[in-house]
Amino acid sequence: MVHVMNPSEPKTRIQRKNTQTILDAALEVFSRQGFRGATLDQIAAEAGLSKPNLLYYFPTKEAIHVTLLSQLIDIWLEPLRQLDPEGEPVEELLSYVRRKLEMSRDMPRESRLFANEILQGAPRLSGTLGEALKPLVDQKTAVISQWVKDGKIAEVHPHHLLFSIWSLTQHYADFDTQVRMLLGGDNADPFPEAERHLTALFTRLLTE
Amino acid sequence: MVHVMNPSEPKTRIQRKNTQTILDAALEVFSRQGFRGATLDQIAAEAGLSKPNLLYYFPTKEAIHVTLLSQLIDIWLEPLRQLDPEGEPVEELLSYVRRKLEMSRDMPRESRLFANEILQGAPRLSGTLGEALKPLVDQKTAVISQWVKDGKIAEVHPHHLLFSIWSLTQHYADFDTQVRMLLGGDNADPFPEAERHLTALFTRLLTE
DNA sequence: TCGTTTTTTGACCAACCGGTCAATATCACG
DNA sequence: CGTGATATTGACCGGTTGGTCAAAAAACGA
Numbered sequence: 084m085v086h087v088m089n090p091s092e093p094k095t096r097i098q099r100k101n102t103q104t105i106l107d108a109a110l111e112v113f114s115r116q117g118f119r120g121a122t123l124d125q126i127a128a129e130a131g132l133s134k135p136n137l138l139y140y141f142p143t144k145e146a147i148h149v150t151l152l153s154q155l156i157d158i159w160l161e162p163l164r165q166l167d168p169e170g171e172p173v174e175e176l177l178s179y180v181r182r183k184l185e186m187s188r189d190m191p192r193e194s195r196l197f198a199n200e201i202l203q204g205a206p207r208l209s210g211t212l213g214e215a216l217k218p219l220v221d222q223k224t225a226v227i228s229q230w231v232k233d234g235k236i237a238e239v240h241p242h243h244l245l246f247s248i249w250s251l252t253q254h255y256a257d258f259d260t261q262v263r264m265l266l267g268g269d270n271a272d273p274f275p276e277a278e279r280h281l282t283a284l285f286t287r288l289l290t291e
Numbered sequence: 292m293v294h295v296m297n298p299s300e301p302k303t304r305i306q307r308k309n310t311q312t313i314l315d316a317a318l319e320v321f322s323r324q325g326f327r328g329a330t331l332d333q334i335a336a337e338a339g340l341s342k343p344n345l346l347y348y349f350p351t352k353e354a355i356h357v358t359l360l361s362q363l364i365d366i367w368l369e370p371l372r373q374l375d376p377e378g379e380p381v382e383e384l385l386s387y388v389r390r391k392l393e394m395s396r397d398m399p400r401e402s403r404l405f406a407n408e409i410l411q412g413a414p415r416l417s418g419t420l421g422e423a424l425k426p427l428v429d430q431k432t433a434v435i436s437q438w439v440k441d442g443k444i445a446e447v448h449p450h451h452l453l454f455s456i457w458s459l460t461q462h463y464a465d466f467d468t469q470v471r472m473l474l475g476g477d478n479a480d481p482f483p484e485a486e487r488h489l490t491a492l493f494t495r496l497l498t499e
Numbered sequence: 500t501c502g503t504t505t506t507t508t509g510a511c512c513a514a515c516c517g518g519t520c521a522a523t524a525t526c527a528c529g
Numbered sequence: 530c531g532t533g534a535t536a537t538t539g540a541c542c543g544g545t546t547g548g549t550c551a552a553a554a555a556a557c558g559a
Contacts, residue, residue, distance in 0.1 A: 097526080097536070115411050120327030123517060135519080136537055144517065195410055198465070202403055202410075203323055205468045212472060220473050237495070242474055243488035250462035251455055257406070258458070260413045264420060265428050266450055280451035287445070287495045305506070305556080331547060341508055343549080352547065 102140050104130050106154075109147045114195035117203065118148055145207075152200065152208055155193055156215050162186065163219060163245075168226045172235040173289050176227075180248055180281055187256035188274045194256035220245065237291035251281055310348050312338050314362075317355045322403035325411065326356050353415075360408065360416055363401055364423050370394065371427060371453075376434045380443040381497050384435075388456055388489055395464035396482045402464035428453065445499035459489055 108130035112121045123144055127134045141147045162182035166175055187194055200208045224241035231238055255262060255277050262273050316338035320329045331352055335342045349355045370390035375383055395402055408416045432449035439446055463470060463485050470481050 095527090095535075101536090117325045117328050117407075119329075120325050120411075122515085124515085133538055134517085135539085138518065139536070142518095198406070198410060199325075201466050201469050202406060203328075205472075209468075209472070212469070216469075217473060239491070240484055240488050243485060245473075246462055246466075246470060246485075247459055247488070247492065250458040250466070254454060254458035258409050258454075260417075261409050261420065261424075262454060264417070265425060265453075276448055277451060277454075280448050280455070283447070284455065284492075284496050287499060288492050291495060303505075303556090309506090330545085332545085342547085343509085344507055346548065347506070350548095 105140055110151055110192045114192040117199045156211050160219055166223055172230040180285055183252035187252050191256035194253050198257045236289045318359055318400050322400040325407045364419050368427055374431055380438040388493055391460035395460050399464035402461050406465045444497045
């Protein structure tokens with residue numbers, strides 16, 4: 084057998100290191116160029132490996148992409164999973180916003196990879212989206228809906244509340260170029276101010 | 292001279308029609324695939340023309356893309372230009388939100404084209420962005436800043452307020468696939484509910 | 500109508516693309 | 530050390546891509 088089929092359980096130390104190097108380089112390139120726009124040569128150069136060497140660890144270009152996306156889904160949904168139905172509603176939602184914003188700050192490439200995929204109509208993600216994302220969202224919107232009914236938070240449409248949280252937080256990763264250009268010449272970190280802004284925004288929205 | 296150099300002033304009726312057909316097809320393809328992911332064959336097929344015929348009207352693939360982007364900038368900034376410093380602050384900002392949301396509904400391809408370009412680091416747009424977008428944003432944030440000082444709207448960071456408006460409204464175009472998937476099996480139009488949601492959100496944010 | 504200009508296209512090209520393969524280099528281990 | 534398994538690579542391949550060109554077709558104007 085030539086290709087490492089299960090990257091999460093590589094046999095040797097070298098395999099573990101190189102599969103990780105490749106995935107990291109591929110994340111960099113795919114997140115900027117999209118699937119079709121990225122080339123194996125770009126990924127190989129970014130990884131410091133030769134192109135045939137890439138294809139020693141992954142059978143195809145698409146296999147690299149699929150591996151990245153399937154790893155992404157779990158990471159991506161984790162903050163929403165942590166939303167606790169038993170917690171204090173406003174504080175739970177504000178914590179969720181904070182966690183999502185931290186992910187935009189610390190994992191902007193993952194955010195862009197996801198954005199690229201959705202922009203293209205989610206051709207390689209629609210399956211996973213329906214299986215993993217939708218059930219979780221249905222479950223959590225039901226929780227939010229109950230919070231509204233109980234008068235614990237102001238009246239909001241649960242789905243559109245989630246859309247708002249996603250769009251506002253991911254904007255700072257996906258549109259980073261525009262954000263930094265408009266916030267002035269000094270390359271100050273926009274995230275502290277973003278956190279204050281979003282905290283105020285959602286506090287006013289949820290407590291009315 | 293072979294190529295039509297100024298598409299806004301074509302000589303003949305055929306040129307006007309075909310340049311427009313090409314730009315429309317290119318918008319469809321570029322907005323989904325990004326610049327590198329799109330091919331001239333795809334655009335030609337979408338336009339119902341032959342590939343050499345495309346290159347009779349535009350010298351290169353990049354020229355088509357640049358033409359689209361430069362046309363886009365004007366359309367894209369128009370709603371912000373209409374923000375009237377003399378108007379009623381809250382109503383002005385809510386109208387701006389409404390105009391941006393209408394653009395997401397009526398021009399989703401333009402929104403995705405813009406998103407794709409920023410995601411890639413705005414390599415073909417950074418110039419125009421600095422010349423056209425930044426001055427306008429500086430001017431309008433000053434207006435918003437004054438509104439805050441005068442106590443006409445609640446305290447908000449002007450730049451981040453604009454980022455919020457952009458991300459929330461454009462989300463419904465750029466992430467349309469995800470939005471429709473999560474809002475349930477029936478393909479109901481999400482925009483009426485989105486407008487109610489965003490109106491409530493910004494009303495609560497701005498009037499505190 | 501006929502000659503000129505504009506438009507369209509089939510055939511073609513060099514560069515690039517994802518992927519293969521046999522040969523080579525390196526590693527792990529008794 | 531030696532030897533088998535693992536890892537790496539240069540050379541190569543067929544298909545695709547952006548772009549060219551000369552010739553044909555269509556539109557236009559007198």
